Structure formats: structure tokens, C-alpha cells
Amino acid sequence: MTQQTPSRPPIGSLIASKRRRRDDAASQTPRLRRPVPVEGLQLTIGRVGDREFAGRAFDPEAPDRRLIVELLLDGEPAGLQRAELFDAVPSGEGDGCNGFRFTVDPEVLIHIRHLGVRIANRPESPVRELELASDAPDIARQRPGCVEWQGGLRLGGWVRRDPTGRPPLVEAYLDGERIAHAKADAWRDVSEGGARSIEAAFTLTLPRFLADGAARRIEVRHGERALSGSPVAFLAFADGLEAELASRSQLRDETARGQLFDLACPDAVPFSAFETWDVRFFPAPAGPRLARPLAVAAVGPDAAGRQTLASPGLTGHVGLVLAPDGGPTRFDAGDLVRFLEGPGLSCPILVLAAAGTTFRPGAAARLAAALEADPAAEIAYGDLLLEGPDGSVSPLLLPAFDEERFREQGSAGLAFALKRGTAIKAARRGIAELFRLFLSPLESGGGLSAHLHVPGIACRLPVLDLPGLNEALAEAALAHLAARDIAADVHTRPEASLPAIRVRRKAVARPAITILLDAADGQDSDITSALETLEACRTGGRADLVVIARDPDSVLGERLKLDGIALFETESRQGWAARLTHAAARVDSELVCFLDVGLRPDGADWLDEMASRFADPRTGAVGPIIASPLGAIVEAGLVLRPAGRAVPAFRDRMTGDPGMGDALHIARQVSALGPKCLLLRRADFLGLGGFDAALFPRFGGHIDLCLKLRALGRRLILAPDAQLVLSNDDPEIESPAEIRLRERAERLLFARWPHAFADDAFYSPLLDRGPVPYSGLAWPPGLSHPRRSSLASPLYVPPGW
Structure with missing residues (x-):
């Protein structure tokens, strides 16, 4: 339903009054003379x-x-x-x-x-x-900063850093009245005059009364100076243009165009507006009617457990408090079996949670309904509210099932629902711990279909005992991997705000690796510098090295030959996709690493860290975190956007930032990885035809390949402990021809993979769909239907279309 916005709210009346006074004064003021035109250059x-x-x-x-x-x-x-x-x-x-x-x-x-x-x-x-x-x-x-419209009521940009170190204040004015302000407390890599710098970035959300379909211009200032791009024009609707058109009978045929506008110019609000956003789009529901009651079990102390059983929406169901048995998330498996075969015999769904968790009205019923409607699903989970020491709450909006993340982070495993048969089967196998029970379908051969994510806040977690939960998570991960015959070392991550560990798999025999150093667009000096930093990877036969160069110097060729480094010469007009695919076909190692000549390793074990992920045969590709020389994150996986766009995640953060929900502290799956550093199995790469040089000769081939790997059931992993740094700060400037090629690649990607771009499985539909991922809450949110991380095969696009 379209939100009805008053045409003249109190603040609107003040602004209108200010406008009338200004116009009256202007009518009595002599007009300024037109400036005399300048002559000559x-x-x-x-x-x-x-x-x-x-x-x-x-x-x-x-x-x-x-x-x-x-x-x-x-x-x-x-x-x-x-x-x-x-x-x-x-x-x-x-x-x-x-x-x-x-x-x-x-x-x-x-x-x-x-x-x-x-x-x-x-x-x-x-x-x-x-x-x-x-x-x-x-x-x-000196330019004080820059501002641009990001869609809806969102303005974004950057300002010069304050010498005192305090976040600069940015203010928005409409007709001389200040209507919004924000602190520039993020970071942006800014390119000016051929040099780059790290400046303070901001996102400013305008008041919702301005979302009335009227075009306006807003002045944005830092101090007394207007930012470049100000005044900035914007246009916003209460619930998006699609909903606005659908509410008008004479314009309903135009809703498809409205949907395209909303995708191109998405609206959002900051996380600080969560309560308003939550009430607006997720009013307390009664939940779906269930034919049979739920079995509910809380793991932990009795008092906290009873608090969970008394949650709104859980009354009338069959409940039990499972006393802790050797850890905060452990319980006696026999107690659970007796409960399910006794009081819970008639309950098809079991809801499990750490004691002290409070479920929202209707949330448990939504999880149960999703499981009952899907025969292949075994476990369902929702999003979470994290309680801070001061009683404040922060939303943790989770992805579709991310095996890597949920093994290294204790989040979804603290509250979920599962089918009665799955719970009994796991308990009889001796699984008596929350985190491991959440992953138990993987131990019995379950794949991507076993877990369902139901978007929407399901429950509120209590203040977490991180030391105890970290140890519990580490023990659960080791037992889970051992049950799958995977040896690993596990270490806790005490710096995280959620239970988190680092898992390092032990390979029986390290696979052979070839690094394909793409220097076709680089200089000889770039190649020399890159070879020096990669020498540690070659020592002891850890990896072979191949240089791909265009018109290489004869001296360089001789040096490479003496050092035992292969040189693949590429034709001057051969595109990125073709030259890398041909190079991979000429080597015979199990793994190939495509590496841009402009990257430098930040640490000695980056390649070992990435290669260890291939101990799991379902791993398709692994990528690192890439940072600028100034410490700004350039790439940490890609987030898919509508219309074929892929946006680097966390590009507004500095290295060391934990990211939303500790996403930069833990390994996680992503929908696509960037092209500058990509490690994958050569057999998978060639079996899929390599990078598609016909459809994506210059841009987009890496995204298309990543999605094809996902469609095969392979996992794409971002390894946070493998980090590389750009060798320089030179801005990448696209020529007009390159811009046209990139835009065509985006259109082709959307045509081949429309569902992947419409709903990125590893990004929440409730999060901002604008140019800066993880920066706010989508207004309105996307579809909240149950979802999996699996991906269908691509649609056929004829060559040349």
C-alpha cells in the first residue's frame, strides 16, 4: 500500500513560508545586471x-x-x-x-x-x-568535497578530512532551512588531478516528507562552503515509483517502467532509522496458522530459557529448557530425543535457540511454515537483532545459506527451526550442540537445498558471552569437519563482535599451482617489481610462475628464461578474456591463479591461505581482500545489483574495519569475485570454456564464469586472511570505447543471469540496493520469500545480440 504523505506537514509549512518571504523580498530588490561576457580564451x-x-x-x-x-x-x-x-x-x-x-x-x-x-x-x-x-x-x-544523488532520499559524497581527526559535519538545506545533517564517518578513495587520497565519506538521508514525487534541488554544505555538485537535484516517492503508479488506476500499465526506475534509483534509510523502517514494513503479525503446535527448546540456564519460552508467538506450543552440558551451547542429546518422542511427539517442527533469545510475534510460525511448504528443506533461519551492553539493538541481516560464514561465525546457529526427523537423526548420532546441529545436514550428505533463509527479523539475541561462545564454536567446527574427514586448525578471533573463528584446512598434499601474471597492459618495471614480491611463492616449488606480456623487451625475456619463468606473448589486439583463457590452457597444474601485475602480496602466506580452501571439493574459486596503498579497501567480493552491475563490497571501509556483522573478519561466500586475483581449479575453468571471449571480451567475463561455477554447485569464497595491495594510486580511466564495452557487458550479464542480479543470494533483500552496499536499509525492502543460495543455469543469449 502506498504511504500517504501529507502535502503540507508542519516543517513543509515553515519552508513554504520561508519561500514566500524570500520571494516578497526578491520582488523589492533591484535585479542584478547580467555579467559582461568574457572574450578570448x-x-x-x-x-x-x-x-x-x-x-x-x-x-x-x-x-x-x-x-x-x-x-x-x-x-x-x-x-x-x-x-x-x-x-x-x-x-x-x-x-x-x-x-x-x-x-x-x-x-x-x-x-x-x-x-x-x-x-x-x-x-x-x-x-x-x-x-x-x-x-x-x-x-x-580547494574543493571542499563532492555530493551526488544516490537514489530516493539518499545523498552521498565526501569532504576533506578535519585536521583535528573529528568526523566532518555535512548539512542539507532546502530554501535556506536546514533539513538534514550527517557526520562523514566513513572513507572514500578520491582521485583528483592524477593523484589519490583517502577522504571522509558520508551518506545523508533526507526527511521522508520530501518523498512526494516532486523534483527538488538541495544545497549541501560543509561549514559555510557548498560541496561540488550542490545544489543536487533529486526525485523520490513514498514507496517507490512502481507502487505510486500501481496506486493510480489510469497509470497501472506503467508499473514496469516504475520498477526500472526504482532499480536504477533505489531508496534507503540509515540503520539508525531501523525502528521506523521496521514498524513501516514489518508490523507485528499474528503469523501463519499452523495445523499442529511447535516444539520449542531453549539451551542454557533455566531462568533465561523460560524467558525464551515466554516469547510472544511461542505461547501455546510445547516447550523445554535444555540444561547446558559442558558448554553454553551444549546439551544432553538424550534429553532432546525424549522430549521429541514424548511431549513433542505430535510436533513436526522443532525451534531451537540459545537461552535468553526472544522471538518476535509470528516469527517462529513463519520459519515453520517455510519448512512445511518445502519437502527438500530441513532447517530454516531468519535475521537477528543483536543486543548491545547499553540495551540498544542492531539488525544483523543475513544471506542465504553461506556454509563458509556459518562455520566460522556463530550467528544463524544461535536460533533456528528444523524438522523433527532431522533433529532426532542428529541427536542419535551424538550431535548435541547448537552450532553443529545447524550444520548437521552437511554431514549426512545434504547440499544447498537443506537450509532456507526467511528474510525478516526472527528474534532478538541477548548480550553474548563471546569467550565462551568462541570456544564452543571452535569445538563444534572441529567436530563437524572431522565428521566429514577434513583435518583443520581452528583459532578464535577475539576481536570480532560475534562468535568467530579462523579455520585453516590441512591438505594431505598441496595441489600444484601456476600463477598467471597478467602484464599485457603493464610496463617492464611493473613486471620486475611484481616478480620480486612473488619470489617467495616460487621458493620450494610452492608455485610456478608465468608472465603474460604484450611485445616484451628482449632483455626481459632473457632474464625470465634464466630465472626459469615462462613467458607467454600475447597478440596486440587479443582481449583480456582470450589471452587468459589461452594461457590457462597451456599450463598443466591443478590450480591456476590469475593475478594482475599491479598487485603486491601483503604477507607471505596469502597463496597458502587461498589454496587451503580447495581441500573441500565443492570450492569453485577463492579471492582475497584487495586494498589501496593508503589502506582503503578496493575489493572484498562483489555484490550483484540489478541491470547487470556488480559493486565491490565494503569499498567505503579501511583495512582492519570489521565490516557489517564482522563480514571482513571471517571467510564468507559471495556471488562473484573480482578479476584482479582469482584462484580456481584449471579443470573447472576449462570445462566451462574459460572466460567467454565472444560475449565478454574485455569486461564481465569473470562475473559470468563465477555464476557458471555457482550454477554447478561450486562455492565462491572470500578469504579475509589473504590480502593484496595495489602497487600505486594511479586512477583507472576508461576510454569512451571501454565505457561502451562495459555497459554492453552489463546488459548481457543481466540478460543471461536475471535472477542472480535481481536477488543476490549472499546479500540481504532488506539492505540498501544503492552504489554502496551495507550502508543502510532498503526502502521499500525487497521480497522476503524463503530463499536458497543455489543458482539456475544461464539463459541463452545469441552472439551479437
């Missing part, structure tokens, strides 16, 4: 920081043309930039995007007396110079 330059220089290049005779500016250091050419940044000319002509910015290396700058600029390839261009010894930085000209 305009070129300026100024110093805006210790090593930053900015200016404007504008041609009044061709106001829409973007000029190329050449940097001169003591008269010698040193760089080029396109004048396309926002910097309005005094005449008001053009669109104001005529600014440019250069950043010069401080080690170079100390030896330079004059810095100048000129228009490239124009002999008649004037030269503007600065005397570096006398020109002090004009900090006022």
Missing part, C-alpha cells in the same frame, strides 16, 4: 595546497568543448588533464565544468622554480605561470 592557474594546483580553461567561442591542459614544470611538459571539473566562469556561460587540477610529487616540486599551464596542441595558447617560491597555497580555492 580563458586560462587560469592557482596553488590550492602544498602540492595541488587548480585552474580553469574555457573557450567562449566553443563553451561546450572540454580543453586539454598541459602542465609545465620549468617549461618542460609534465602532464595532461582534461578541463572538466566544476568551476563556473564569471560570465555564467557554459555549464561550469571547465576546471582542472594537477597534483605534483613533493620530491619533484622542491626542485622546481616555475609551474605553468597551457592549452595542449594550440600554439597560440597563452602560458600561465606561478613563482613557487612566492605563491602561497590558497586553501579557499
Whole structure:
């Protein structure tokens, strides 16, 4: 149902009154004269920081043309930039995007007396110079930050870091009235003038009364200065355009277009608005009517257990408190069997939870109904509320069944429902512990179909005893892996906010690995640097190394030959997908690692950590965390978005950040991995045809391959203890041709895998669908039907379509 937003709420009345006063004053104020148009080519330059220089290049005779500016250091050419940044000319002509910015290396700058600029390839261009010894930085000209519309009522961007270290404050104004503010307490990798820096990032959510379908412009400031991109235009609807059109009978035929708009411009609210969001979309339900009662068992002390049994929605069901037996999550298996064969004999579903857990009204019935409606399912779980020491709660919105995550993290295993037969079978095998019982279907041959995720908050967990739960989780993981004949070392992760462990499998014989170093777009110096950092991987026969290069230097070729490193030359016009597929076909190792020449290992055991995941035959591919030299996370798995887009997860975080729900502390499954570092079985890779060079010659081939692996039942794992760092901060600039190729790849991916992109199994449908994953709550949320992590085969797309 579409939310009815008042047309003139109290704050709206104040703003309207402010507008009338402003208009009345404007009618009595003499009009300003139109600025005199400037004549001739305009070129300026100024110093805006210790090593930053900015200016404007504008041609009044061709106001829409973007000029190329050449940097001169003591008269010698040193760089080029396109004048396309926002910097309005005094005449008001053009669109104001005529600014440019250069950043010069401080080690170079100390030896330079004059810095100048000129228009490239124009002999008649004037030269503007600065005397570096006398020109002090004009900090006022430094861009304070940038803002952009992210869809719905969400604005996002960055601001300069505060020298005091405090998060900068960003404010939004409508008609002179402040209507919203936010602290820039995240991070963003910013590229300006050919250099990169880490700046404070923010997400600002506007008031919901503005979601009335009217287009508006909002001014966004930091202090007294407006951010670049301000005023920013936006358009939002109460529950999305699709719902708005569906509520109007004369426009119902347009709902498909509304759905596309909502996918392209998704709305969201911050986590701090959880209570409002929860009441709006998840009012307390009675839950589905069940034909037979539930059996409910709480594991833990008697008083806390009775609190769980008294939860709303559990009254009228058959309950039992299972006393702890050797640990906070352990119980006597015989007690459970006697309960299910006695008082719970007529109950088809058992609900199990740690004592002190409080179920929400109707939540247990929803889990039970999902199990009863699905013959293949054995266990169902929902999302959680985590209680803090101060009584506050935080939503933990979980993915579809993620075997890797739920083995290394105690979250879903603290409260779930399972079928009576599954519980009795596991108890008679001696499984008498919550975490292991949650994973028990895997020990008896159950696959991806055994677990169902039912989106929506199911229960509230009490304050957790992390030391005790960490030990319990470690013991349960070891017993679970031993039952599957997998040897492993297990260590707890005390820094996490949820029970968490690190599992390192012991391989009987390490598989042979070949690292395919893709240097086709790199320089000889890049190859040399990469080989030095990868030498540790070659020692002791840990891995073979192959360099893929385009037109390699003969000296480099001889050096590689002497070092025993193979060199695969690639044709100048051979695309990314074709050259890597051909290279993999020429080696014979069990595992191949595609590695970009611009990456450097951060630690000696990165490859061992990734390779150990292949002790499980169902592992399809493994990727690391990739960071920038400044410490910002560049890639930690990909989140699939509608229309074929894949967004790097946690790109607004620094290394060491735990991520939402400790996602950066534990291994987890993802829907797709990035192309810069990808380890997988050569047989799987070639069996699937490698990277599809026909459909995805340059972009998207790695995503298509990852989804094909998933469709085969393979798991894609992000290994957080394997970390690599980019060798430099040079921004990646796409040419117009590359942009068109990438956009076509996105269309093809969505055509082949529409269900995978519409609902990323390893991301919650309740989370923000915008450009920054894990940054808020979707408004409205996605579908909350029970779901699995399995994936259907791709749809056929004819070549050339």
C-alpha cells in the first residue's frame, strides 16, 4: 500500500513560508545586471595546497568543448588533464565544468622554480605561470568535497578530512532551512588531478516528507562552503515509483517502467532509522496458522530459557529448557530425543535457540511454515537483532545459506527451526550442540537445498558471552569437519563482535599451482617489481610462475628464461578474456591463479591461505581482500545489483574495519569475485570454456564464469586472511570505447543471469540496493520469500545480440 504523505506537514509549512518571504523580498530588490561576457580564451592557474594546483580553461567561442591542459614544470611538459571539473566562469556561460587540477610529487616540486599551464596542441595558447617560491597555497580555492544523488532520499559524497581527526559535519538545506545533517564517518578513495587520497565519506538521508514525487534541488554544505555538485537535484516517492503508479488506476500499465526506475534509483534509510523502517514494513503479525503446535527448546540456564519460552508467538506450543552440558551451547542429546518422542511427539517442527533469545510475534510460525511448504528443506533461519551492553539493538541481516560464514561465525546457529526427523537423526548420532546441529545436514550428505533463509527479523539475541561462545564454536567446527574427514586448525578471533573463528584446512598434499601474471597492459618495471614480491611463492616449488606480456623487451625475456619463468606473448589486439583463457590452457597444474601485475602480496602466506580452501571439493574459486596503498579497501567480493552491475563490497571501509556483522573478519561466500586475483581449479575453468571471449571480451567475463561455477554447485569464497595491495594510486580511466564495452557487458550479464542480479543470494533483500552496499536499509525492502543460495543455469543469449 502506498504511504500517504501529507502535502503540507508542519516543517513543509515553515519552508513554504520561508519561500514566500524570500520571494516578497526578491520582488523589492533591484535585479542584478547580467555579467559582461568574457572574450578570448580563458586560462587560469592557482596553488590550492602544498602540492595541488587548480585552474580553469574555457573557450567562449566553443563553451561546450572540454580543453586539454598541459602542465609545465620549468617549461618542460609534465602532464595532461582534461578541463572538466566544476568551476563556473564569471560570465555564467557554459555549464561550469571547465576546471582542472594537477597534483605534483613533493620530491619533484622542491626542485622546481616555475609551474605553468597551457592549452595542449594550440600554439597560440597563452602560458600561465606561478613563482613557487612566492605563491602561497590558497586553501579557499580547494574543493571542499563532492555530493551526488544516490537514489530516493539518499545523498552521498565526501569532504576533506578535519585536521583535528573529528568526523566532518555535512548539512542539507532546502530554501535556506536546514533539513538534514550527517557526520562523514566513513572513507572514500578520491582521485583528483592524477593523484589519490583517502577522504571522509558520508551518506545523508533526507526527511521522508520530501518523498512526494516532486523534483527538488538541495544545497549541501560543509561549514559555510557548498560541496561540488550542490545544489543536487533529486526525485523520490513514498514507496517507490512502481507502487505510486500501481496506486493510480489510469497509470497501472506503467508499473514496469516504475520498477526500472526504482532499480536504477533505489531508496534507503540509515540503520539508525531501523525502528521506523521496521514498524513501516514489518508490523507485528499474528503469523501463519499452523495445523499442529511447535516444539520449542531453549539451551542454557533455566531462568533465561523460560524467558525464551515466554516469547510472544511461542505461547501455546510445547516447550523445554535444555540444561547446558559442558558448554553454553551444549546439551544432553538424550534429553532432546525424549522430549521429541514424548511431549513433542505430535510436533513436526522443532525451534531451537540459545537461552535468553526472544522471538518476535509470528516469527517462529513463519520459519515453520517455510519448512512445511518445502519437502527438500530441513532447517530454516531468519535475521537477528543483536543486543548491545547499553540495551540498544542492531539488525544483523543475513544471506542465504553461506556454509563458509556459518562455520566460522556463530550467528544463524544461535536460533533456528528444523524438522523433527532431522533433529532426532542428529541427536542419535551424538550431535548435541547448537552450532553443529545447524550444520548437521552437511554431514549426512545434504547440499544447498537443506537450509532456507526467511528474510525478516526472527528474534532478538541477548548480550553474548563471546569467550565462551568462541570456544564452543571452535569445538563444534572441529567436530563437524572431522565428521566429514577434513583435518583443520581452528583459532578464535577475539576481536570480532560475534562468535568467530579462523579455520585453516590441512591438505594431505598441496595441489600444484601456476600463477598467471597478467602484464599485457603493464610496463617492464611493473613486471620486475611484481616478480620480486612473488619470489617467495616460487621458493620450494610452492608455485610456478608465468608472465603474460604484450611485445616484451628482449632483455626481459632473457632474464625470465634464466630465472626459469615462462613467458607467454600475447597478440596486440587479443582481449583480456582470450589471452587468459589461452594461457590457462597451456599450463598443466591443478590450480591456476590469475593475478594482475599491479598487485603486491601483503604477507607471505596469502597463496597458502587461498589454496587451503580447495581441500573441500565443492570450492569453485577463492579471492582475497584487495586494498589501496593508503589502506582503503578496493575489493572484498562483489555484490550483484540489478541491470547487470556488480559493486565491490565494503569499498567505503579501511583495512582492519570489521565490516557489517564482522563480514571482513571471517571467510564468507559471495556471488562473484573480482578479476584482479582469482584462484580456481584449471579443470573447472576449462570445462566451462574459460572466460567467454565472444560475449565478454574485455569486461564481465569473470562475473559470468563465477555464476557458471555457482550454477554447478561450486562455492565462491572470500578469504579475509589473504590480502593484496595495489602497487600505486594511479586512477583507472576508461576510454569512451571501454565505457561502451562495459555497459554492453552489463546488459548481457543481466540478460543471461536475471535472477542472480535481481536477488543476490549472499546479500540481504532488506539492505540498501544503492552504489554502496551495507550502508543502510532498503526502502521499500525487497521480497522476503524463503530463499536458497543455489543458482539456475544461464539463459541463452545469441552472439551479437
